[in-house]
Amino acid sequence: MIKAAYQAVLGPGVALQPSIQYVSKPGGGISNPRDPDGARIRNAAVFGLRATVRY
Numbered sequence: 001m002i003k004a005a006y007q008a009v010l011g012p013g014v015a016l017q018p019s020i021q022y023v024s025k026p027g028g029g030i031s032n033p034r035d036p037d038g039a040r041i042r043n044a045a046v047f048g049l050r051a052t053v054r055y
Contacts, residue, residue: 013054021046
């Protein structure tokens, strides 16, 4: 897994933190139980955003 994150301060007490994760071979490369052909589970990219407001 590879993860990247950065926090941008927009003003006093306000910050945004985007997050990107890349998961290589989730589940160790097992077959996808939802695929009738038995293809393996593919790699995944996950995106997120965290907002922080202090008052």
